[in-house]
Amino acid sequence: MTEPSSGDDSPRRPVLVPAVGLVLATGLGITALLGGLNEVPDPNPPQYSNGQELDQGRFKTQFVEAREVVQKPRFTGDEAKRFLELVFKVTNQGKETARVGMPPAKLEGAFALSSFAGSLVKVSPSLKQQYGPYAYAVSKGVQSQQLQPGVTTTVIVRYDLLGDAPAPEKVTLDVASFEWKPGFNDPSFAWQMVADEVDDAFFPEVKARITLDVKGRGSA
Amino acid sequence: MTATQERSAPTRRSRRAARGRAGSRTLSAIAGLALVAAAVAVQTLGLTPNDRGAPISTTGSLGEDVDTGRFTVRVDKVAAARTVETLSAEPVATEQLFVVVTASATSAKEPLKLGQPRLITPDGVSYEATDKIPATNTLANPWVQPGFWVSGFFVFEVPASAVQGSKVAFGLPKSALVEPFEPEVEVDLGLDEAKAAQLTSAPQDVYPLKKS
Numbered sequence: 001m002t003e004p005s006s007g008d009d010s011p012r013r014p015v016l017v018p019a020v021g022l023v024l025a026t027g028l029g030i031t032a033l034l035g036g037l038n039e040v041p042d043p044n045p046p047q048y049s050n051g052q053e054l055d056q057g058r059f060k061t062q063f064v065e066a067r068e069v070v071q072k073p074r075f076t077g078d079e080a081k082r083f084l085e086l087v088f089k090v091t092n093q094g095k096e097t098a099r100v101g102m103p104p105a106k107l108e109g110a111f112a113l114s115s116f117a118g119s120l121v122k123v124s125p126s127l128k129q130q131y132g133p134y135a136y137a138v139s140k141g142v143q144s145q146q147l148q149p150g151v152t153t154t155v156i157v158r159y160d161l162l163g164d165a166p167a168p169e170k171v172t173l174d175v176a177s178f179e180w181k182p183g184f185n186d187p188s189f190a191w192q193m194v195a196d197e198v199d200d201a202f203f204p205e206v207k208a209r210i211t212l213d214v215k216g217r218g219s220a
Numbered sequence: 221m222t223a224t225q226e227r228s229a230p231t232r233r234s235r236r237a238a239r240g241r242a243g244s245r246t247l248s249a250i251a252g253l254a255l256v257a258a259a260v261a262v263q264t265l266g267l268t269p270n271d272r273g274a275p276i277s278t279t280g281s282l283g284e285d286v287d288t289g290r291f292t293v294r295v296d297k298v299a300a301a302r303t304v305e306t307l308s309a310e311p312v313a314t315e316q317l318f319v320v321v322t323a324s325a326t327s328a329k330e331p332l333k334l335g336q337p338r339l340i341t342p343d344g345v346s347y348e349a350t351d352k353i354p355a356t357n358t359l360a361n362p363w364v365q366p367g368f369w370v371s372g373f374f375v376f377e378v379p380a381s382a383v384q385g386s387k388v389a390f391g392l393p394k395s396a397l398v399e400p401f402e403p404e405v406e407v408d409l410g411l412d413e414a415k416a417a418q419l420t421s422a423p424q425d426v427y428p429l430k431k432s
Binding site: 095096097139140141142143144145146148149150151182186187188189 | 268269270272273312313314315316338344345346347348350351352377378379382
Protein backbone atom coordinates (compact mmCIF):
# COMPACT_ATOMS: atom_id res chain seq x y z
CA MET A 1 0.00 0.00 0.00
CA THR A 2 2.61 2.52 1.04
CA GLU A 3 5.00 1.25 -1.55
CA PRO A 4 7.18 4.21 -2.57
CA SER A 5 6.74 5.10 -6.20
CA SER A 6 9.63 6.38 -8.21
CA GLY A 7 10.13 10.17 -8.33
CA ASP A 8 8.00 10.99 -5.30
CA ASP A 9 9.99 10.91 -2.10
CA SER A 10 7.61 12.40 0.48
CA PRO A 11 4.67 10.08 1.09
CA ARG A 12 1.38 11.91 0.51
CA ARG A 13 -0.93 11.99 3.47
CA PRO A 14 -4.40 10.77 2.62
CA VAL A 15 -6.26 14.00 3.46
CA LEU A 16 -9.40 13.73 1.36
CA VAL A 17 -11.04 10.81 3.19
CA PRO A 18 -10.75 12.18 6.74
CA ALA A 19 -11.77 15.65 5.54
CA VAL A 20 -14.92 14.34 3.85
CA GLY A 21 -15.62 12.20 6.90
CA LEU A 22 -15.34 15.19 9.19
CA VAL A 23 -17.64 17.31 7.02
CA LEU A 24 -20.23 14.49 6.87
CA ALA A 25 -20.09 13.92 10.62
CA THR A 26 -20.52 17.66 11.30
CA GLY A 27 -23.43 17.81 8.86
CA LEU A 28 -25.09 14.81 10.46
CA GLY A 29 -24.59 16.28 13.92
CA ILE A 30 -26.14 19.60 12.94
CA THR A 31 -29.08 17.85 11.23
CA ALA A 32 -29.65 15.69 14.31
CA LEU A 33 -29.48 18.74 16.59
CA LEU A 34 -32.05 20.54 14.44
CA GLY A 35 -34.46 17.64 14.82
CA GLY A 36 -33.41 15.19 12.13
CA LEU A 37 -34.70 14.73 8.61
CA ASN A 38 -38.30 14.09 9.68
CA GLU A 39 -40.90 16.37 8.27
CA VAL A 40 -42.00 18.92 10.83
CA PRO A 41 -45.70 18.32 11.60
CA ASP A 42 -47.81 20.96 9.94
CA PRO A 43 -49.39 23.12 12.65
CA ASN A 44 -52.07 24.20 10.20
CA PRO A 45 -53.34 21.13 8.31
CA PRO A 46 -55.38 21.74 5.13
CA GLN A 47 -58.93 22.89 5.83
CA TYR A 48 -61.94 21.09 4.37
CA SER A 49 -65.66 21.75 4.59
CA ASN A 50 -69.05 20.29 3.61
CA GLY A 51 -69.02 18.09 0.50
CA GLN A 52 -65.25 17.95 0.02
CA GLU A 53 -63.31 14.75 -0.51
CA LEU A 54 -60.11 13.58 1.20
CA ASP A 55 -57.79 10.67 0.34
CA GLN A 56 -56.94 8.94 3.62
CA GLY A 57 -54.89 6.16 2.03
CA ARG A 58 -57.11 3.28 3.10
CA PHE A 59 -60.28 5.31 2.53
CA LYS A 60 -61.49 8.01 0.20
CA THR A 61 -63.87 10.08 2.25
CA GLN A 62 -66.42 12.70 1.35
CA PHE A 63 -67.55 14.85 4.27
CA VAL A 64 -71.24 15.18 3.44
CA GLU A 65 -72.73 17.06 6.38
CA ALA A 66 -73.37 17.39 10.09
CA ARG A 67 -77.00 17.51 11.17
CA GLU A 68 -79.19 17.56 14.22
CA VAL A 69 -81.71 14.74 14.21
CA VAL A 70 -84.71 14.37 16.50
CA GLN A 71 -86.06 10.89 17.05
CA LYS A 72 -89.69 10.74 18.10
CA PRO A 73 -90.33 8.77 21.30
CA ARG A 74 -91.46 5.21 20.75
CA PHE A 75 -93.71 5.19 23.81
CA THR A 76 -95.90 7.99 25.15
CA GLY A 77 -94.32 9.64 28.16
CA ASP A 78 -90.80 9.15 26.82
CA GLU A 79 -88.80 12.16 25.78
CA ALA A 80 -87.76 12.71 22.20
CA LYS A 81 -84.09 11.83 21.65
CA ARG A 82 -81.81 14.26 19.91
CA PHE A 83 -78.65 13.35 18.07
CA LEU A 84 -75.83 15.07 16.27
CA GLU A 85 -75.09 13.03 13.17
CA LEU A 86 -71.92 13.33 11.09
CA VAL A 87 -72.48 11.93 7.60
CA PHE A 88 -69.68 10.59 5.39
CA LYS A 89 -69.46 8.76 2.08
CA VAL A 90 -66.55 6.35 2.46
CA THR A 91 -64.87 4.28 -0.26
CA ASN A 92 -62.62 1.47 0.96
CA GLN A 93 -59.56 1.68 -1.30
CA GLY A 94 -57.88 -1.38 0.24
CA LYS A 95 -58.05 -5.02 -0.82
CA GLU A 96 -59.80 -6.30 2.29
CA THR A 97 -62.88 -5.58 4.38
CA ALA A 98 -62.44 -2.70 6.86
CA ARG A 99 -64.32 -1.88 10.07
CA VAL A 100 -66.36 1.24 10.68
CA GLY A 101 -65.09 1.29 14.28
CA MET A 102 -65.45 4.09 16.82
CA PRO A 103 -63.88 7.54 17.16
CA PRO A 104 -61.10 7.26 19.77
CA ALA A 105 -61.90 8.69 23.20
CA LYS A 106 -58.33 9.94 23.69
CA LEU A 107 -55.62 11.09 21.33
CA GLU A 108 -53.09 8.82 23.04
CA GLY A 109 -53.25 5.31 21.69
CA ALA A 110 -55.43 6.42 18.77
CA PHE A 111 -52.55 5.68 16.37
CA ALA A 112 -53.13 1.93 16.86
CA LEU A 113 -56.57 2.07 15.24
CA SER A 114 -57.09 1.14 11.61
CA SER A 115 -60.87 1.54 11.33
CA PHE A 116 -62.57 4.43 9.52
CA ALA A 117 -64.04 6.16 12.58
CA GLY A 118 -60.72 5.58 14.34
CA SER A 119 -59.23 8.17 11.98
CA LEU A 120 -61.54 10.90 13.36
CA VAL A 121 -58.94 11.51 16.04
CA LYS A 122 -60.42 14.69 17.48
CA VAL A 123 -63.99 15.94 17.34
CA SER A 124 -64.60 19.38 18.77
CA PRO A 125 -66.54 20.63 20.58
CA SER A 126 -66.42 17.44 22.61
CA LEU A 127 -69.97 16.45 23.47
CA LYS A 128 -70.75 14.81 26.79
CA GLN A 129 -71.92 11.27 26.12
CA GLN A 130 -73.71 8.71 28.26
CA TYR A 131 -73.36 5.71 25.95
CA GLY A 132 -72.25 7.08 22.61
CA PRO A 133 -70.88 7.85 20.18
CA TYR A 134 -72.12 5.18 17.84
CA ALA A 135 -70.85 4.68 14.29
CA TYR A 136 -72.28 2.51 11.51
CA ALA A 137 -72.43 2.05 7.76
CA VAL A 138 -75.92 2.10 6.27
CA SER A 139 -77.32 1.16 2.88
CA LYS A 140 -80.99 0.54 2.01
CA GLY A 141 -81.81 0.95 5.69
CA VAL A 142 -79.56 -1.94 6.76
CA GLN A 143 -76.77 -1.18 9.23
CA SER A 144 -73.33 -2.75 9.14
CA GLN A 145 -69.90 -2.45 10.75
CA GLN A 146 -68.13 -3.46 7.54
CA LEU A 147 -66.71 -1.40 4.68
CA GLN A 148 -66.24 -3.80 1.77
CA PRO A 149 -63.31 -3.14 -0.59
CA GLY A 150 -64.05 -1.00 -3.63
CA VAL A 151 -67.52 -0.07 -2.38
CA THR A 152 -68.70 3.44 -1.47
CA THR A 153 -70.89 3.40 1.64
CA THR A 154 -72.66 6.03 3.72
CA VAL A 155 -71.22 6.10 7.24
CA ILE A 156 -72.93 7.88 10.12
CA VAL A 157 -71.28 8.82 13.41
CA ARG A 158 -73.98 9.64 15.92
CA TYR A 159 -73.54 11.60 19.16
CA ASP A 160 -76.26 11.86 21.82
CA LEU A 161 -77.35 15.38 22.70
CA LEU A 162 -78.18 15.02 26.38
CA GLY A 163 -80.95 17.02 28.07
CA ASP A 164 -81.53 20.47 26.59
CA ALA A 165 -77.93 20.88 25.47
CA PRO A 166 -78.07 22.73 22.14
CA ALA A 167 -76.31 21.28 19.13
CA PRO A 168 -73.10 23.16 18.32
CA GLU A 169 -73.14 25.57 15.38
CA LYS A 170 -70.07 24.03 13.83
CA VAL A 171 -68.21 20.75 14.27
CA THR A 172 -64.47 20.48 13.64
CA LEU A 173 -62.86 17.13 12.90
CA ASP A 174 -59.16 16.34 12.93
CA VAL A 175 -58.76 13.49 10.46
CA ALA A 176 -55.76 11.13 10.23
CA SER A 177 -54.68 8.94 7.31
CA PHE A 178 -53.38 5.40 6.81
CA GLU A 179 -50.39 3.74 5.17
CA TRP A 180 -49.89 0.12 4.03
CA LYS A 181 -46.66 -0.79 5.80
CA PRO A 182 -45.07 -3.26 8.23
CA GLY A 183 -45.88 -2.92 11.90
CA PHE A 184 -43.59 -1.69 14.67
CA ASN A 185 -42.56 -5.16 15.85
CA ASP A 186 -44.37 -7.25 13.25
CA PRO A 187 -42.88 -7.50 9.76
CA SER A 188 -46.20 -8.26 8.07
CA PHE A 189 -47.89 -5.47 6.14
CA ALA A 190 -51.10 -3.91 7.39
CA TRP A 191 -52.93 -0.59 7.32
CA GLN A 192 -51.32 1.64 9.94
CA MET A 193 -52.32 5.13 10.99
CA VAL A 194 -49.71 7.74 10.03
CA ALA A 195 -48.34 8.90 13.39
CA ASP A 196 -45.58 11.11 14.77
CA GLU A 197 -43.44 10.28 17.77
CA VAL A 198 -43.44 12.98 20.43
CA ASP A 199 -41.58 12.27 23.69
CA ASP A 200 -41.72 8.47 23.33
CA ALA A 201 -45.46 8.52 22.59
CA PHE A 202 -47.13 8.24 19.21
CA PHE A 203 -49.75 10.72 18.09
CA PRO A 204 -51.76 10.51 14.86
CA GLU A 205 -50.68 12.96 12.19
CA VAL A 206 -53.60 15.23 11.29
CA LYS A 207 -54.02 14.98 7.52
CA ALA A 208 -56.84 17.51 7.30
CA ARG A 209 -59.09 19.60 9.52
CA ILE A 210 -62.75 19.54 8.51
CA THR A 211 -65.24 22.15 9.61
CA LEU A 212 -68.89 21.27 9.08
CA ASP A 213 -71.88 23.58 9.60
CA VAL A 214 -74.56 21.79 11.59
CA LYS A 215 -77.79 21.63 9.61
CA GLY A 216 -81.33 21.50 10.97
CA ARG A 217 -80.19 23.07 14.19
CA GLY A 218 -82.97 23.85 16.66
CA SER A 219 -85.70 22.50 14.36
CA ALA A 220 -88.51 20.35 15.79
CA MET B 221 7.79 -10.31 -1.11
CA THR B 222 7.81 -12.42 -4.23
CA ALA B 223 5.44 -9.99 -5.89
CA THR B 224 7.81 -7.04 -5.44
CA GLN B 225 10.63 -9.11 -6.71
CA GLU B 226 8.67 -10.08 -9.78
CA ARG B 227 7.64 -6.51 -10.45
CA SER B 228 11.18 -5.21 -10.12
CA ALA B 229 12.36 -7.77 -12.63
CA PRO B 230 9.61 -8.51 -15.16
CA THR B 231 10.20 -11.51 -17.36
CA ARG B 232 8.32 -12.61 -20.45
CA ARG B 233 6.66 -15.40 -18.56
CA SER B 234 5.33 -13.21 -15.80
CA ARG B 235 3.98 -10.67 -18.30
CA ARG B 236 2.04 -13.38 -20.04
CA ALA B 237 0.79 -14.52 -16.65
CA ALA B 238 -0.34 -10.96 -15.88
CA ARG B 239 -2.29 -10.78 -19.13
CA GLY B 240 -3.94 -14.11 -18.24
CA ARG B 241 -4.73 -12.75 -14.78
CA ALA B 242 -6.49 -9.72 -16.29
CA GLY B 243 -8.61 -12.00 -18.48
CA SER B 244 -9.53 -14.21 -15.60
CA ARG B 245 -10.28 -11.12 -13.51
CA THR B 246 -12.87 -9.94 -16.09
CA LEU B 247 -14.30 -13.44 -16.14
CA SER B 248 -14.59 -13.61 -12.37
CA ALA B 249 -16.12 -10.11 -12.29
CA ILE B 250 -18.79 -11.27 -14.75
CA ALA B 251 -19.33 -14.45 -12.77
CA GLY B 252 -19.61 -12.40 -9.58
CA LEU B 253 -22.16 -10.05 -11.12
CA ALA B 254 -24.13 -13.04 -12.41
CA LEU B 255 -24.14 -14.58 -8.92
CA VAL B 256 -25.30 -11.29 -7.37
CA ALA B 257 -28.07 -10.99 -9.97
CA ALA B 258 -29.11 -14.59 -9.31
CA ALA B 259 -29.17 -13.92 -5.55
CA VAL B 260 -31.41 -10.88 -6.07
CA ALA B 261 -33.66 -12.87 -8.41
CA VAL B 262 -34.01 -15.67 -5.87
CA GLN B 263 -35.12 -13.11 -3.26
CA THR B 264 -38.29 -12.45 -5.28
CA LEU B 265 -39.26 -16.11 -4.86
CA GLY B 266 -39.20 -15.76 -1.07
CA LEU B 267 -42.42 -15.48 0.92
CA THR B 268 -43.51 -12.04 2.10
CA PRO B 269 -44.10 -11.75 5.86
CA ASN B 270 -47.85 -11.70 5.13
CA ASP B 271 -47.59 -14.98 3.17
CA ARG B 272 -45.51 -16.53 5.94
CA GLY B 273 -48.25 -15.89 8.50
CA ALA B 274 -51.04 -17.06 6.20
CA PRO B 275 -53.11 -20.17 6.98
CA ILE B 276 -52.30 -23.46 5.26
CA SER B 277 -54.89 -23.93 2.55
CA THR B 278 -56.36 -27.14 1.21
CA THR B 279 -57.95 -26.41 -2.15
CA GLY B 280 -60.89 -27.99 -3.92
CA SER B 281 -63.80 -27.25 -6.18
CA LEU B 282 -67.57 -26.95 -5.98
CA GLY B 283 -69.29 -30.10 -4.69
CA GLU B 284 -66.04 -31.68 -3.49
CA ASP B 285 -65.29 -32.72 0.13
CA VAL B 286 -62.19 -30.71 1.05
CA ASP B 287 -60.42 -32.16 4.09
CA THR B 288 -57.86 -30.18 6.10
CA GLY B 289 -57.27 -32.97 8.60
CA ARG B 290 -59.11 -31.02 11.32
CA PHE B 291 -62.35 -30.35 9.47
CA THR B 292 -63.93 -30.98 6.08
CA VAL B 293 -66.00 -28.49 4.11
CA ARG B 294 -68.06 -29.00 0.98
CA VAL B 295 -69.68 -26.18 -1.00
CA ASP B 296 -72.99 -27.50 -2.30
CA LYS B 297 -74.50 -24.51 -4.12
CA VAL B 298 -73.91 -20.89 -5.07
CA ALA B 299 -76.71 -18.39 -5.68
CA ALA B 300 -77.04 -14.63 -6.08
CA ALA B 301 -79.82 -12.43 -4.71
CA ARG B 302 -80.85 -8.81 -4.25
CA THR B 303 -82.58 -9.49 -0.96
CA VAL B 304 -81.96 -12.22 1.61
CA GLU B 305 -84.70 -13.22 4.02
CA THR B 306 -83.25 -14.16 7.41
CA LEU B 307 -84.47 -17.10 9.51
CA SER B 308 -86.70 -14.66 11.39
CA ALA B 309 -88.27 -13.77 8.00
CA GLU B 310 -86.74 -10.29 7.97
CA PRO B 311 -85.77 -9.08 4.49
CA VAL B 312 -82.27 -7.62 4.16
CA ALA B 313 -81.63 -5.65 0.96
CA THR B 314 -78.37 -4.50 -0.65
CA GLU B 315 -77.22 -2.00 -3.24
CA GLN B 316 -74.57 -4.52 -4.31
CA LEU B 317 -75.15 -8.24 -4.74
CA PHE B 318 -75.62 -10.99 -2.15
CA VAL B 319 -73.76 -14.21 -2.97
CA VAL B 320 -75.31 -17.02 -0.94
CA VAL B 321 -73.11 -20.09 -0.51
CA THR B 322 -74.71 -23.29 0.78
CA ALA B 323 -72.06 -25.42 2.46
CA SER B 324 -71.71 -28.54 4.63
CA ALA B 325 -69.06 -29.31 7.21
CA THR B 326 -67.85 -32.07 9.47
CA SER B 327 -64.99 -32.39 11.94
CA ALA B 328 -62.32 -35.11 12.19
CA LYS B 329 -61.83 -35.47 15.95
CA GLU B 330 -63.22 -32.67 18.11
CA PRO B 331 -66.28 -30.44 18.05
CA LEU B 332 -65.48 -27.03 16.58
CA LYS B 333 -67.08 -24.01 14.98
CA LEU B 334 -66.28 -22.48 11.62
CA GLY B 335 -65.39 -18.80 11.34
CA GLN B 336 -66.95 -16.37 8.91
CA PRO B 337 -65.41 -17.17 5.51
CA ARG B 338 -63.95 -14.75 2.96
CA LEU B 339 -64.72 -14.48 -0.75
CA ILE B 340 -61.51 -13.86 -2.71
CA THR B 341 -61.35 -12.55 -6.28
CA PRO B 342 -58.63 -13.58 -8.77
CA ASP B 343 -56.79 -10.27 -8.10
CA GLY B 344 -56.68 -10.95 -4.37
CA VAL B 345 -59.42 -8.64 -3.11
CA SER B 346 -61.07 -10.31 -0.14
CA TYR B 347 -64.60 -9.73 1.13
CA GLU B 348 -65.57 -10.91 4.61
CA ALA B 349 -68.98 -12.57 4.88
CA THR B 350 -71.49 -9.79 5.52
CA ASP B 351 -72.56 -8.88 9.06
CA LYS B 352 -75.93 -7.71 7.70
CA ILE B 353 -77.08 -11.31 8.03
CA PRO B 354 -76.82 -12.24 11.73
CA ALA B 355 -74.11 -14.85 12.38
CA THR B 356 -76.76 -17.04 14.03
CA ASN B 357 -78.28 -17.53 10.56
CA THR B 358 -75.04 -18.89 9.12
CA LEU B 359 -73.03 -22.10 9.20
CA ALA B 360 -70.72 -20.34 11.70
CA ASN B 361 -73.43 -20.85 14.34
CA PRO B 362 -73.87 -24.65 14.78
CA TRP B 363 -71.21 -26.90 16.32
CA VAL B 364 -69.43 -29.02 13.76
CA GLN B 365 -69.04 -32.50 15.29
CA PRO B 366 -67.16 -35.63 14.23
CA GLY B 367 -69.35 -38.10 12.39
CA PHE B 368 -72.07 -35.59 11.45
CA TRP B 369 -72.46 -33.31 8.48
CA VAL B 370 -74.11 -29.98 9.23
CA SER B 371 -75.15 -27.66 6.45
CA GLY B 372 -76.01 -24.01 6.32
CA PHE B 373 -75.47 -20.72 4.54
CA PHE B 374 -72.84 -18.05 4.27
CA VAL B 375 -73.77 -14.71 2.71
CA PHE B 376 -71.33 -12.30 1.03
CA GLU B 377 -72.11 -8.77 -0.08
CA VAL B 378 -69.97 -7.97 -3.13
CA PRO B 379 -70.03 -5.78 -6.24
CA ALA B 380 -71.14 -7.74 -9.32
CA SER B 381 -67.62 -7.44 -10.77
CA ALA B 382 -66.16 -9.57 -7.94
CA VAL B 383 -68.12 -12.70 -8.80
CA GLN B 384 -66.17 -14.05 -11.78
CA GLY B 385 -63.44 -16.55 -10.86
CA SER B 386 -63.97 -16.09 -7.14
CA LYS B 387 -63.00 -18.53 -4.40
CA VAL B 388 -64.25 -18.89 -0.83
CA ALA B 389 -61.86 -19.50 2.09
CA PHE B 390 -63.25 -21.23 5.20
CA GLY B 391 -61.28 -21.25 8.45
CA LEU B 392 -61.62 -21.42 12.20
CA PRO B 393 -63.12 -18.46 14.12
CA LYS B 394 -60.77 -15.63 15.07
CA SER B 395 -59.49 -16.03 18.60
CA ALA B 396 -57.38 -13.96 20.95
CA LEU B 397 -54.80 -16.73 21.06
CA VAL B 398 -53.29 -16.74 17.58
CA GLU B 399 -52.55 -20.21 16.29
CA PRO B 400 -49.76 -20.42 13.69
CA PHE B 401 -50.50 -22.14 10.37
CA GLU B 402 -54.23 -22.47 10.87
CA PRO B 403 -56.03 -24.90 8.57
CA GLU B 404 -58.12 -23.38 5.80
CA VAL B 405 -60.30 -24.74 3.02
CA GLU B 406 -60.25 -22.84 -0.26
CA VAL B 407 -63.00 -23.71 -2.69
CA ASP B 408 -63.07 -22.49 -6.28
CA LEU B 409 -66.72 -21.68 -6.97
CA GLY B 410 -66.22 -22.55 -10.66
CA LEU B 411 -67.72 -19.27 -11.84
CA ASP B 412 -66.38 -18.83 -15.37
CA GLU B 413 -67.50 -15.89 -17.51
CA ALA B 414 -70.80 -17.47 -18.56
CA LYS B 415 -71.80 -18.65 -15.09
CA ALA B 416 -70.77 -15.34 -13.48
CA ALA B 417 -72.81 -13.41 -16.04
CA GLN B 418 -75.77 -15.68 -15.36
CA LEU B 419 -75.53 -15.05 -11.59
CA THR B 420 -75.03 -11.30 -11.80
CA SER B 421 -77.56 -10.57 -14.55
CA ALA B 422 -80.41 -12.55 -13.06
CA PRO B 423 -80.08 -12.61 -9.26
CA GLN B 424 -83.03 -13.90 -7.28
CA ASP B 425 -85.26 -11.15 -5.93
CA VAL B 426 -85.56 -12.81 -2.54
CA TYR B 427 -83.43 -15.67 -1.22
CA PRO B 428 -85.00 -17.21 1.88
CA LEU B 429 -82.53 -18.78 4.33
CA LYS B 430 -84.44 -21.88 5.34
CA LYS B 431 -83.30 -25.04 6.99
CA SER B 432 -83.74 -27.71 4.36
